[in-house]
């Protein structure tokens with residue numbers, strides 16, 4: 001094992017200076033090692049070739065300020081210069097003054113700024129090479145061999161302050177300054193994921209395969225499945241947990257690294273923004289969402305596109321998901337107060353906005369088309385969205401259908417009175433023929449709560465049927481019967497063949513989202 005040493009005396013003086021100047025409490029209050037033992041631990045770990053930050057991690061130092069200074073006043077001994085030429089044996093130079101270059105953080109920030117997100121906060125995830133985990137484990141075993149007292153206190157490796165935390169202690173200030181955003185320690189909707197890479201990752205992690213060949217054998221053959229890498233932290237964790245020092249050391253020897261770790265790609269993402277409202281649909285040639293047949297658009301536009309083509313550029317998002325409280329057929333209008341809908345804007349780059357701006361967007365959308373009008377446009381939380389789907393079956397909808405008798409006869413007032421008296425009529429609806437290609441075959445009970453038919457004086461054989469039904473009732477099929485796949489149906493009730501000429505949704509009785517009062 002390579003060991004590069006400082007003289008104990010030089011180091012202890014430096015360390016005392018450090019403790020004194022930054023007022024580090026070297027004796028944790030939770031019954032950890034004493035002050036003197038901590039000094040010996042630091043000395044021992046630095047002699048293995050570690051940087052000073054990694055060394056104090058092993059004393060369970062948790063205070064950020066303990067890690068946030070450069071020890072420029074340390075007198076460099078020849079041995080220390082030699083040590084500094086090699087990356088730290090544990091963190092691979094990641095939090096080691098000699099290897100910290102401002103340009104690294106600049107590059108990370110450049111990548112984040114390219115994402116151009118206006119969020120005032122961020123949270124930061126750092127993924128470390130698994131090789132660092134192995135190195136920490138190796139040092140821990142050496143440490144507990146050297147200081148059996150640590151083991152007698154039943155301390156485990158999670159006693160060591162995590163390198164991810166220390167990375168944040170060291171770099172947060174620079175990140176915040178360069179990004180002009182605050183780090184949110186709990187969770188920010190804007191997440192930055194920084195990958196730290198290491199050239200010798202695969203060869204060093206080979207020890208894991210030697211320790212537990214079964215765990216990794218199939219991973220080598222299934223690199224497509226294990227895209228994130230053969231060696232994940234979870235896999236390493238499960239191999240290392242419960243492993244004795246003796247078994248570990250049979251396969252792994254701590255060596256000074258040849259190269260330092262480096263920064264890989266930075267990924268940014270922002271939680272979705274959800275916008276809700278209600279739409280009225282005045283066209284009988286408009287579908288709700290893009291109608292694609294083998295990837296080709298079947299109709300010019302859709303309700304989703306008419307709305308989203310204005311939302312997408314505003315929120316600087318590339319993809320949207322449209323959902324609504326049910327949907328009408330292409331040839332059905334939706335009138336009244338309209339149908340509630342919600343749009344998920346994924347990975348938005350614009351995240352700060354006001355209700356006034358949303359109302360302006362609503363006006364722009366309404367002025368851009370005669371086919372739809374929207375109202376009550378507003379931001380909602382993800383949790384509120386459940387209202388759209390919750391109890392969908394219990395919601396009622398009100399329809400108006402223009403019907404015609406196929407033999408041209410006009411129903412008598414008595415005929416109509418018969419159906420007007422019916423309430424809570426339960427239909428058994430077999431999946432309609434027209435949707436059988438995309439819906440499973442089933443028989444669904446649906447309730448017509450009430451009906452009212454009115455003759456049209458100027459159009460013989462025609463009448464208007466108003467219905468209040470359970471959501472999910474197929475109205476067209478109730479009228480024409482769908483070859484008796486819906487029973488009872490209007491043909492049976494009136495004793496003659498009937499067809500539907502036009503259908504409107506008059507009300508979707510879901511009081512959501514809340515009404516937005518427009519200031520005029």
Ligand SMILES: [Zn+2]
Nearest residue numbers: 051054088091
């Ligand atoms: Zn280190």
